[in-house]
Amino acid sequence: MANAFCSRFGVTQPIVLAPMGRVGPPELVAAVSNAGGLGLAPLWTDSPDKMRAEILRIKELTDKPFGVNLNMDFRNEEQLDVCLEQEVEVISIFWGDSANFVERAKSHGVKVIITAGTSSSAQDAVDLGADAICAQGWEAGGHVEGRVSTMALVPSVVDVVGDVPVIAAGGIADGRGLAAALALGASAVWIGTRFLAAKEAPTHPIYLERLLAASEDDxxxxxxxxxxxxxxxxxxxxxxxxxxxxxxxxxxxxxxxxxxxxxxxxxxxxxxxxxxxxxxxxxxxxxxxxxxxxxSGQGVGLVTKVQSAEEIVREIVEQAKTIIHF
Ligand SMILES: Cc1cc2nc3c(=O)[nH]c(=O)nc-3n(C[C@H](O)[C@H](O)[C@H](O)COP(=O)(O)O)c2cc1C
Structure with missing residues (x-):
């Protein structure tokens, strides 16, 4: 398929594996990339050596595009050095002030995705040179900067960012969520909680059991x-x-x-x-x-079974295609 996100990032499916610290190993990242989406590796907690090893492992497992996620609250300058040395094509940035960082990454030709929780922070990210915006609604699991729901945030961000692709995050767990996000003007979705139930995710069994049993209100x-x-x-x-x-x-x-x-x-x-x-x-x-x-995100009520990452990507795309043409 051709849409703004897919063509800019060289992928075939409008699905991003959300970076999830310590539960996004090379096997999961590569599986999503091999399924046509964009896998993002959450390497910001790693030492430069561990990080280098993880990037090399991803490259062994896939020849498709993938990215690395870094956290500005922890600066991660050394981690950016490793990404540049390893010629990582995509960097996703969340939290904190990313100004010099984005400039440095972009000067090496890296594509940068910045997570935003309001339309004004999305606008700032575009001004810094972001190649895509992850619009993270407050339904999202993990750390969430904003307080606006995905439904209200995505179209507001779309309205201010011009032709920069918007990736919708937060509470999206199936093809209905993908179809809705595309209808709101996003060109891809960024999914975390659903992938915690992927076979390749090292989610602790007790945590996994709670996720599979949880409702949207939990x-x-x-x-x-x-x-x-x-x-x-x-x-x-x-x-x-x-x-x-x-x-x-x-x-x-x-x-x-x-x-x-x-x-x-x-x-x-x-x-x-x-x-x-x-x-x-x-x-x-x-x-x-x-x-x-x-x-966990509020979409957890839709997470009811363990599947391979490839099955998750395929099922979400097929279900969305029964609802919306893309
Ligand atoms: C277990 C877990 C860990 C996460 N760790 C990170 C992280 O390291 N970096 C990041 O940018 N976002 C992180 N997030 C947020 C996700 O990238 C994403 O925004 C969120 O999962 C989307 O909402 P959803 O869980 O409803 O799909 C994490 C989310 C979860 C559930």
């Missing part, structure tokens, strides 16, 4: 619940025992919370994860999983 947007490690970054996650005890205590700030300092889980590298940390429940964690943040 998530909550929090300004400041999981703010240990990464403060001032609102987010959406499944309600769980941690959120319930924090709510029951009257939503106190860090320093006055119930269970603060509890070590809940341990990573394979030995790092201990405390209650209220902004962590991700990936498969290799040992310990208590349910009280950790289980990031």
């Amino acid at each position: 998530t909550e947007h929090y300004d400041d619940l999981y703010d240990l490690v990464w403060p001032n970054a609102p987010h959406r996650a499944l309600k769980n025992s941690t959120s319930e005890m924090w709510e029951a205590a009257g939503r106190p700030p860090l320093g006055q919370r119930p269970g603060e300092g509890d070590v809940l889980a341990t990573r394979p590298d030995g790092v201990k994860i405390q209650r209220y940390a902004s962590a991700v429940a990936f498969a290799e964690l040992e310990g208590e999983i349910e009280p950790l943040p289980m990031w």
